[in-house]
Amino acid sequence: LSQSRPGRIYVAPPDRHLVVEPGYIRVTRGPKENRFRPSVDVLFRSAALAYGSQVIGVVLTGSLDDGAAGLYAVKERGGIAIVQDPFEALYPSMPKAAMKAVTVDHCVSVTEMGSLLVRLTNETVEEEAGNPPDDKMEIEVGVAREDNAFEQGVMKLGTPSIYTCPECHGTLLRLKEGNLIRFRCHTGHAYSLDSLLVEVTKGIEDALWNTLRAIEESELLMRHMAGHLRESNDSETEALFLQKAEEAKRRADLVRQAVMSHETLSREKVSENALHH
Ligand SMILES: [Zn+2]
Numbered sequence: 666l667s668q669s670r671p672g673r674i675y676v677a678p679p680d681r682h683l684v685v686e687p688g689y690i691r692v693t694r695g696p697k698e699n700r701f702r703p704s705v706d707v708l709f710r711s712a713a714l715a716y717g718s719q720v721i722g723v724v725l726t727g728s729l730d731d732g733a734a735g736l737y738a739v740k741e742r743g744g745i746a747i748v749q750d751p752f753e754a755l756y757p758s759m760p761k762a763a764m765k766a767v768t769v770d771h772c773v774s775v776t777e778m779g780s781l782l783v784r785l786t787n788e789t790v791e792e793e794a795g796n797p798p799d800d801k802m803e804i805e806v807g808v809a810r811e812d813n814a815f816e817q818g819v820m821k822l823g824t825p826s827i828y829t830c831p832e833c834h835g836t837l838l839r840l841k842e843g844n845l846i847r848f849r850c851h852t853g854h855a856y857s858l859d860s861l862l863v864e865v866t867k868g869i870e871d872a873l874w875n876t877l878r879a880i881e882e883s884e885l886l887m888r889h890m891a892g893h894l895r896e897s898n899d900s901e902t903e904a905l906f907l908q909k910a911e912e913a914k915r916r917a918d919l920v921r922q923a924v925m926s927h928e929t930l931s932r933e934k935v936s937e938n939a940l941h942h
Pocket residue numbers: 830831832833834835850851852853854
């Protein structure tokens with residue numbers, strides 16, 4: 666925790682969230698959001714809670730939809746939302762997702778960004794322009810601040826879904842903000858729809874490799890047993906085990922094909938695939 670001073674640039678260190686509080690900057694190891702720490706959504710949401718209409722959130726190039734939920738909080742509290750023009754962005758999906766989640770105030774190229782920020786930071790803003798912070802925003806910032814998510818009332822954030830958290834396997838609650846759907850488990854991990862899809866499809870690959878390993882292990886074990894039976898002159902049972910080992914090998918080949926053709930999916934990837942076909 667350190668006092669925030671004007672005219673300084675604060676950058677989150679790796680593996681830590683940067684949480685803005687009135688007059689202070691806090692560095693935490695709170696649960697990951699969209700698989701990331703630092704998370705831009707944590708930063709934006711905490712700034713929105715602390716400074717309301719005085720906040721300007723900028724989303725630049727990037728994959729998936731990080732920043733969209735944070736920008737939603739910024740706008741809720743009367744702040745200003747800026748995105749880099751997706752047409753010039755190397756990875757347009759972050760600015761695009763932000764534009765779907767909120768009505769952005771400015772969509773500009775990076776070359777125009779500097780002068781726009783100088784102009785905006787010199788304007789006077791009404792302090793009570795946006796909505797007062799709601800309980801949910803306070804709970805979510807509390808979770809990032811390393812508070813006990815359960816005691817903070819994380820269960821009040823949404824309704825239980827049928828999905829489980831890829832990180833801790835806890836039940837995920839479904840949160841709805843405008844047209845944004847997000848998830849958060851009771852220990853505190855948060856996911857956008859897109860980042861949850863990426864994690865779930867990654868999980869399938871892990872599970873397939875695990876299945877392949879188990880089948881191959883069973884095949885090897887059965888061949889080992891067949892060898893043992895040969896030594897004890899039980900050729901009838903040996904043949905049975907060799908047959909079963911062959912069956913296992915064929916099943917392993919099927920799983921190997923499945924794992925090779927498996928892909929980790931996101932909204933961006935699905936649209937790209939559609940373009941190439
Ligand atoms: Zn979790």
